[in-house]
Amino acid sequence: MTVTKHRTCANCGGRAVPIVYGMVGVDAFEAAERGEVELGGCVIEGEAPAWKCTSCEAEFGRLQPD
Numbered sequence: 001m002t003v004t005k006h007r008t009c010a011n012c013g014g015r016a017v018p019i020v021y022g023m024v025g026v027d028a029f030e031a032a033e034r035g036e037v038e039l040g041g042c043v044i045e046g047e048a049p050a051w052k053c054t055s056c057e058a059e060f061g062r063l064q065p066d
């Protein structure tokens with residue numbers, strides 16, 4: 001898994017983590033337990049947010065296909 005990047009929440013200034021979609025491996029679950037990523041589930045519906053704030057749970061950004 002690539003190096004986790006954080007962003008600052010535009011809503012509260014807290015720490016936002018990337019939302020991981022699709023079939024994820026054990027490393028992604030461990031990262032989620034550490035609060036480094038948010039698991040978004042296997043199905044992407046509509047305009048999926050790319051980031052989720054760990055403080056206020058605001059979701060923002062747009063998931064960009066690779």
Ligand SMILES: [Zn+2]
Nearest residue numbers: 009012053056
């Ligand atoms: Zn926030």
